[in-house]
Amino acid sequence: MTATLAPKDFASDQEVRWCPGCGDYAILKAVQKTLADVGATTERTVFVSGIGCSSRFPYYVATYGFHTIHGRAPAVATGVKLANPELDVWLVTGDGDGLSIGGNHLLHVLRRNVDLQIILFNNEIYGLTKGQYSPTSRRGTHSPSTPSGSLDSPVSPCAFALGAGGRFVARAVDTQQAPLVDVLKRAHAHHGASFVEVFQNCVVYNDGVFDAFTEKSVAAEQQLHVVHGQPLRFGKDQPRGLRVVPGKFELEVVTLGERGISEADLLVHDETNRTLASLLAALQPPAFPMALGVLYCDPTTPYERDVEAQMAAAGPKGELTELLKKGRTWQVS
């Protein structure tokens, strides 16, 4: 299995069981393309997921897969890497699985920086359980469990990941394959925990919740695709951009040519700057464009590599008999 594979080679023999039109299909395609593009092998690749519509993902990929329990995929995936760091492990979770019941494990896998590609399918709803609001649902969301509207302010997945000490934080849209695949490749290339939030449309329980920036008609104006080292420009023909409000820790939208603004005034994306990443993650349409792409990437040694180093340092295979006889012993004859 060394001949590189095509995307279709990563499709399992299982019939895909998401609702017709679900954004999950697009993400599945993008992942299969990514696997092919990065030359992954089916036998060395493992998909671990929790529970949810999104977490059905592993059944549809022709690699090794583990559909675990609700919220615990990060812990299971950590165990897989501790057992065999050679494996290339992807983690698929949802906004409920990863941020409601699984928030703590997500925090710790990010802070430990275990080498995983973590894809969080954010549809701002609990799909599999028929549409209750989730921790990413906006205030006032009407759902079976919140008939008069939800009250809690949502958590921002990327802000959370940054606060948790994540070293790679990116964002993409389910149906925009090219940028999604780019982000997934970057995530794969990054050694350590890579966190990717994908805006995923749930056609049944939350249809169109991201239209404000994914709708064809507005996409160009409402999406900012960030590129390291490039000025933060957006809009059709890129007429607009972001700059720092002078003397403040805030960003503002400016139009080139207006009020004497030139490209030089624009903020240049620095994906190694956590503060900038937080600011970008916080931008909300319509006032601001939605920031997509790699918001933050600042690698450090992955956890399991340090673990292996300690194991290696512990030296040669221990002698059990020696161990048992270590310390004070005495003979009875």
Next chain:
Amino acid sequence: MTATLAPKDFASDQEVRWCPGCGDYAILKAVQKTLADVGATTERTVFVSGIGCSSRFPYYVATYGFHTIHGRAPAVATGVKLANPELDVWLVTGDGDGLSIGGNHLLHVLRRNVDLQIILFNNEIYGLTKGQYSPTSRRGTHSPSTPSGSLDSPVSPCAFALGAGGRFVARAVDTQQAPLVDVLKRAHAHHGASFVEVFQNCVVYNDGVFDAFTEKSVAAEQQLHVVHGQPLRFGKDQPRGLRVVPGKFELEVVTLGERGISEADLLVHDETNRTLASLLAALQPPAFPMALGVLYCDPTTPYERDVEAQMAAAGPKGELTELLKKGRTWQVS
């Protein structure tokens, strides 16, 4: 019980059982003083805690108290407020209780913004279980469970709280009573979830871990006490301060008078700016001073107040018989 009480009135009849010299004693004193200063009553005040040395706290306060289970205090406290929003609820937790097993509940109580004063005793160790490293322990910490040194990068409690969407984030040192009491009063005055990290010295398992900025000799130089609206100055006679590295999202230490730096160049603390708060929270001695005080405060309606509004809106006491007869019914005679 309307006559305002003295600190000693908040001491319970239980013998305090922390190790002699433990930082917890100082925090207990500060809390008792705070309660007296804010005119709290013993009957309307509730202390909820998890499990740990720190979580023994409620036994020593003459108010209502609930020593719950490991990591779950935020959920229990939320239930208390949902049952009776009139109660004044404090939550005491540790770096293990609140950020290891309890990280998810802490995330959600902060994002929901339940009106609680949350005090996290951070001693960077598991005290009660005899000294294992915790999620806030620095890399390389030698402990019973990490004899060759810990490998995971620690989580920063304040960075986490900010990432979780917390609306009040502050920091203090166990034995510096005046600033600690100030911070606790601010936390109490803030409506919503107030998060206070207290650096607490564990004399038995982690003695002196904060000396780099708490030692008398260095405290003045290594502590920055932030005050909203005031320039960020520190050091004996405040000779030094912080300013923004021009054009960057970074802070640097400058000395007034040097390189033509005047107070006007210094950054003025704005406790409503989340980005600034994150930058301050991230400062690490010795290169930077440790930022103490109210790093962030930007109130919004507390969760339980919105809940009560919905309850009120639901209107008059429902009629059970009506409920049962609602919809299609028929008579059998």
Next chain:
Amino acid sequence: MATASPPVRQVPREEREQAVIRFAGDSGDGMQITGSQFTLETALAGNDLATFPDYPAEIRAPAGTTFGVSAFQIHFGATDVLTAGDELDVLVAMNPAALAVNLNDVRPGGTVVVDTAAFTERNLAKAGYEKNPLDDGSLASYQVLAVDITRLTGEAVKGFAITSRDAHRCRNMWALGLMLWMYDRERQATIDWLTRKFSGEPEIARANVAALNAGHAFGETAELPNHIGAFTVAPHQSTPGTYRTVSGTEAIAWGLIAGLRAAQLRRMVFASYPITPASGILHTLAGLKSFGVVTFQAEDEIAAICAAIGASYAGALGVTSSSGPGIALKTEGLGLAIATELPLVVIDSQRAGPSTGMPTKTEQSDLFQAVLGRNADAPLPVIAAATPGDCFEVAREAVRLATRYMTPVIVLSDGYLANAAEPWRIPEVASLPDFPVRFRADPQGFHPFLRDPTTLARVWARPGTPGLEHRIGGLERAYDSGHISYDPDNHEQMTRTRAAKIAGIAKDIPLQAVSLGEPAGALAVVGWGSTYGALHQAVKQVRAQGHAVSHIHIRYLAPFPRNLGDLLRRFEHVLVPELNNGQLVQLLRAAYLIPAEGLNQVSGKPFKVSRLVSAIEERLA
């Protein structure tokens, strides 16, 4: 409103005592709605009935697939109806997959109604048919009514300004109309419902009504093959009163509120995390805020039970609800509630396991977990509901036990009860006895573990009460002060007291009754929970053959009613049918040393009466 003109065919209607019909189609075909409406019209026709909705696990599986089939079964009759029925008299299959999945539940000679338009190459393939079953004679042993429902619906709604998609969506109403005609039911309630539902889109409402009427008219007017009969089912003689249909989900929600009222508590904090099949209770209560119910969707099951515990500590009624995997997560929290002796109601809507298992399928396999599944000696009362209507009383009783004994109480329901519906005589709530909670107010001689000498329950002291400031927690506490205590004798005394308190509940619950038959005999069929109807029917049938068989159904699973042992010893054999691998049977053997025998089914489906009957007959042979 029925379309006029063509001569109404005067079919002779056969009188039937009972009938079982099932609507089956794609998740998108609206079979659940169709079934519910048929149920409503049937209830209004005065029949006794039981329903069994069967959803696919997938939210909306690809059209035409077998795993995407959604079905709704209803059993109704002039005589008592206790189960959803073993065999189908009529199957309505909206597509080949629905036919494939459901056909072998149809009794030989039963009627099969299909929409021929749906039997396309593609759909047949998806359903795994090589040949079209409508032509290959494979349906010979059934009465087949093959109609192009799609086309006829299309014609019926032609006139209306609706999309062809919406037009297609009217097929289920056409089928409903036909079935209502076949069993001689009214259409008015459905028409009203449609008008209400689509009040925003009157055209759609009218189109659906037209389809409904067209289906009905088709039965009345069309030359139906003679083998397709028309029937009447006389009304059932039930106790006088006001009736409605109720599902277990509704009944639990309402029973909790009835309990809250009886306890004279101002507020219930219902903290839960969604999970199939438990979520419905959360959804129902979320709409009942005016009854003093705060619903809290927690971040997980642990937070849910802990929030409920916090609420009880603060003087409200804490309630939490989940299914097996979620209840497992609540184990540690239950220990805290037991140790701190706080009232708490925990509802377990059981589903097939282990682990995620089969979330939409029913099972009774959490009994061990409920009774024994905790670290250390941690007893609590466990009660189970037998029918949808019984859920109301059981939920109310759970509140009584929790508040009277200051203890968590586990209520066992299951996926079948959650979704099944039955006619329910609405109780006169005013006439139900109250059990008011008395909060401690007097500081005199107070400590938090003062006990009521008869119930052994500790005092409930609400934060906010002057003079009762106290601290509780999970550490062992002194019997006579409530302060932390590691004293060996104290731990012994507290452990025994906690056990005695729960055991003492046996004095405060009804003696075990015999649901059917004599209190002694050759065989006792002993069950619990949702198998009530099937067991009752089976025993009834065997008794009709003159056998000395009795049916005993246990609501109180911990502690057992104090006469249970003696009662069971009066039977030569004890058979314990359960939808698990043998759990109650073990508890009975341990408690009474009787050679009780299990009869176990772990298929995710309810018992069939026929299977029980033969099993019972075997034991008697």
Next chain:
Amino acid sequence: MATASPPVRQVPREEREQAVIRFAGDSGDGMQITGSQFTLETALAGNDLATFPDYPAEIRAPAGTTFGVSAFQIHFGATDVLTAGDELDVLVAMNPAALAVNLNDVRPGGTVVVDTAAFTERNLAKAGYEKNPLDDGSLASYQVLAVDITRLTGEAVKGFAITSRDAHRCRNMWALGLMLWMYDRERQATIDWLTRKFSGEPEIARANVAALNAGHAFGETAELPNHIGAFTVAPHQSTPGTYRTVSGTEAIAWGLIAGLRAAQLRRMVFASYPITPASGILHTLAGLKSFGVVTFQAEDEIAAICAAIGASYAGALGVTSSSGPGIALKTEGLGLAIATELPLVVIDSQRAGPSTGMPTKTEQSDLFQAVLGRNADAPLPVIAAATPGDCFEVAREAVRLATRYMTPVIVLSDGYLANAAEPWRIPEVASLPDFPVRFRADPQGFHPFLRDPTTLARVWARPGTPGLEHRIGGLERAYDSGHISYDPDNHEQMTRTRAAKIAGIAKDIPLQAVSLGEPAGALAVVGWGSTYGALHQAVKQVRAQGHAVSHIHIRYLAPFPRNLGDLLRRFEHVLVPELNNGQLVQLLRAAYLIPAEGLNQVSGKPFKVSRLVSAIEERLA
């Protein structure tokens, strides 16, 4: 090195068969170290022994308080020693609190050694003494040796350049020296240990050695009141071999490694979250990386078991460890391991509950949770260790069962076993049988739920193996493909197969043996776990009176050995002593319908032999 000069008093040493002594003092007084060193010297003297360390719950409670008292008890003898002893021959009390807390464990006429310097007004008050017990005659019934240990220690270490604090810290060595003299033991091992421990601070090392010698010399030279005896205890005749002392904690850690080796697996992933009294296993294994052990301190118990499951899925041996409350949190994870049929070892070091309970006290109350405490039908094997040394074999056996049957296995230990130590004959590991794991490699006809026809275990296919790519999860899966299946008959078959696999283990374990006595008789005393020693002693004593009593100790609690029922039926009475409120007794009654009777103690302490003896005698009367 003993200090020379003064004329050595020639005390006649009485020969003793056994002795029980306890060192008690402040948490800060180093009683645990003192006890361990006495243990070591005693082991080297060739006695059989058993120890019982008893820590306070507080890390370092305020000096002088009763709740801050830390004690270490050792029972040693020339004959078999199976328990830490009921009554004390000697109590060393370093302060009034230690005396107050421990005095009534001293046998009448026993010796009490106290440091008079510690009996200050303040300390006496803290200990709750109105009058000084040393003067008020309240100790009349004991042999009191009141010495100013503080002063004598001070003099002994005067010469050394150490702080007065460090000097004071040498008191325990002085007391140890005296006791070593009293029982005629060597000091060399202690001297070596001190030199090693304080290699960085040689002065402190020398000071401690000086104190040790001074205490010893005091006994040898001082005019001790005649009532204070000196003794010898002859070596114990044990099976030839190399011996060491071992605690249950060490033995479990080493047993797991032995199992890993026998299974021929390259790596163990030990994932755990600290909790008393389980943490020691994590600490021990954390230092054994060179044996292929990766230790992972997870964020909580759920993450710990899930990481272990992930490791097993990836082809390593996943192990997790906790105590009651933490095991409760692992319940859902256990279900996943059962459903996916992955090997997993789960160690439960039981402690007193419910909830947080008394973390430092021992109990056997997690048996129900281990055997039955899960949602749905979720069987798994449960085995328990009887002694510290037995922990080694039990841990190794757990690895065998987990890997051979592809199942989680629960090992029950407890707080007593975790901390207690005994002499242990080091096994010849080379001679222990291997049980190599065979990973699936052949893609031919592979699917993940292919089963071994004899064990019913599924294949273990490691990610990384070409051609075996597969997906598993918690949803029910088809018996013959492993794909998701909601088929009713399949669920029935899978449930029964999971049950049959675990039940089948009974064919692969030893028949239940009788530990002491005949395989039939008047009374069987049946136990499990750490009560082994006490039960054995008690039965031995009653048998000495000529009664037909036998001791049966069960290691395999699920499934039971296949001869257990028949064996128990051969006794007129079955008595089941447990440190819980009655758990094994219920399982035995349910399984075999025998009227087994419980004898229960829930005090957080081990059984006293005397209590068991009288209970047994009652039953025989």
